[in-house]
Amino acid sequence: MESDIAIKQAAAWIRDAEGLLITAGAGMGVDSGLPDFRGTEGFWRAYPALRHHGFSFEDIANPAGFASHPRLSWGFYGHRLALYRATVPHAGFSILRRWASTMKHGAFVFTSNVDGQFQKAGFDAERIVECHGTIHRLQCVEACTDATWPADDFTPVVDETTCLLQNVMPRCPHCGGLARPNILMFGDWQWVERNVDRQERRLAAWLRSVERPLVIELGAGRAVPTVRRFSEQHDFRFIRVNPRDYSVSPAVGVGIAGGALETLQRLVDVVDGSL
Template sequence: MSLQRGTSPSTGCCWAEVERLRQALAAADAVVVGAGAGLSTSAGLTYTGERFEKNFADFKARYGIGDMYSGGFYPYGSLEEYWAWWSRHILLNRYDQPPGGPYLDLLRLLAGRDYFVLTTNVDHQFQLAGFDKRRLFYTQGDYGLWQCSRPCHDRTYDNEEVVRQMVRRQKDQRVPGELVPRCPVCGAPMAMNLRCDGRFVEDEGWHEAALRYRAFLEGHRGRRLLFLALGVGGNTPVIIKYPFWQMSAENPRATYCCINLGEASAPRELAGRAICIDADIGQALAALD
């Protein structure tokens, strides 16, 4: 079955839709959560504005970088500059950021329920909030992992210790040369384990999580499922949005719910089984708690 990608308009945020979601959650045999960037934005992990200015004013002044996202793609002149940026970015968004309220609220809502989480977020917020890591599939990588930039092998490496050294010792937007990470196998520079091109490493843990996710879906085929899309926009729709639409359409017992401020919609084929809440995710989840 191929869904039309024309969508019905958002129903807007109203108590009736929140109540529909409450009822769907109570009736579901299991919940499949799809989490995008909007969930972390609602949790306070914003990449622009005051948070960016507070932590990267020197990079803005020197390089003209205007937000954290574009800073990751800036053509720095040296690896020392590149890792000065990335170490600060990683520390801020992965290691020194406590779990956000929406993640904690979601965990409480899922307590005692059968669930699995598919996410494109790379900030580790689910683990920090206390979600069972065996019920998580991080498809796009993790700020806390490095890989060979070539890559010459399919392994990733934890980076917290070196990242903290980089932040502590950097000066003038540069880290000491001896801290620049190199692949222990081929000697090439290390890179972030983030899916931004064809060199992304899918390590053993990635493949194990993918298998668990597929097994969860297969084990719940035809049952009353709630596909809950949180903050999923249009950047990578083939990972969460379109598959959730397709699986919801193929299972007449399934309900699809999208909570996304300014971008809540569903295909016309899901009319009657779709709940679209155009609201801040944190506020919507708190209303359910």
């Protein structure tokens, strides 16, 4: 009953909104078949070869690895790059796009995901903030320049039994040193954030133009709370969708227990008035 009330309230807000601010964490990609790294066991299920090395997600998602074990680091990120390129975004992305197409100011996305799935699903790349960067762009390991460049020309070949990159590692075109993904890693002091700064300026301008924005947060957990904090910092109507951590103060929004895709499918029935 409580969930039904939240769904009806959320649907009414969606129909009334002039702009949709979509904030998304890792849970948004799970329904597309992407791995959930929540907890060490979940990470090792996705990358069993790294159990043998004794690496946690925090260990391998770390810029220090590109100096100490570059082929293993690039094996991990190369595998993810190939996986994200092959992944088809789930139907929930299309639902969000359709809602936004009926709104005066459309949609803007703020996501901690580095997978590029919103762009692949047809969202305007100029209206996406990737607050932790993207795997689809590269930068110099030593940050010899604040330039980044597309990873399009790099096709990783990874031995999945060892998680080691088999082909030539990408190099920085400016200094010739090793390149790495333009992703904010753990303990990362050399992440090049120029792209994100530019994205955030565009988002700030968009928010100033929207009179009745609605925030819909999908699959953002507490472990890395960047998205949750961003969602909560605005005085806007706010919908939080999460299988576990869905609670939100009634003074600011509604919380709905569920995965991203299943909840969006429930919502679309009510928004379209079929229920």
